[in-house]
Amino acid sequence: MADDFELDTDDLERRMEGAMSNLRTEFASLRTGRASSSMLEPVQVEAYGQMTPINQVGTVNVPEPRMVTINVWDKSLVNKVEKAIRDSGLGINPQMNGTIIMLPIPELNEERRRELGKVAGQYAEGARVAIRNVRQDGMQTLKRNKDNMSEDDQKFWENEVQTLTDTYISKVDKALETKQEEIMQV
Template structure:
């Protein structure tokens, strides 16, 4: 069986990965400002395997509301266009045969409110993940206590450490969600 510190360090790394994953998810949400991270989840069929657009083309942001995608191979231009059309970004690609331009329209108030709801939903999904990790850590601590590998005091201190860690990670999740909400609501 693992010691309390091993259990906590394992859970801590999983919780930090959850926060990092949330930040990546939130970055891919369109907030009215053009950013290459919007295209991270858009997959192109590249020689039979799904590949992110950012790995088959250079993605630049020449203006605050425009993304320019220049594929490294001209023959995948149409595939990139199709992938963008299929994505949930709601953008229409404009191609000139060499590159694709994506113009991001101004977000309506209704769309902004919908995006804020999506931000809250994603944040709650990650809170659930963190709570499940906390439960798993506490269960592991209880098992080691029942196996007489640690004392009751060590188990109590361990669960307190897990709770402090959980609280810290929850604050990070809340901060990331609040930052994205602020970004979405800026006009």
């Protein structure tokens, strides 16, 4: 037996961190009753024949805690931006003022807060699944290379992968807990 196998834990960690980064992006798009420019990131506008993020057709600002404004650069796109926001499912009613679109952020009611908490839980579960898939990939790599390492080394690497997985799963749980507290805060 040769003892020259070493698992690339940096790659596994990078991929797990990618799942965490994706989770943070999804959490940022959840409306918590406070204005945030990131809540508009998933909204796409049809501009110049293709779907374009809102921040590429205008300047997004948060002038007040409960107001987001979009200063649309091309006057011909104002109505398309307004329509994209209305159709986005954010539950926000845009108000027009020339090329500026104002988005007053209404208070969230208890039922909507609970719904958002469930959505956050679904996002977190998606991140957990992604992390477990990375773990499974690491374990399969170990199985494929078991002839190149001793049993002790195999146990060592399996423990390393499991420890890394547990660390990232707990990060997901902590992020979910923080986000749900933020959502339920009145």
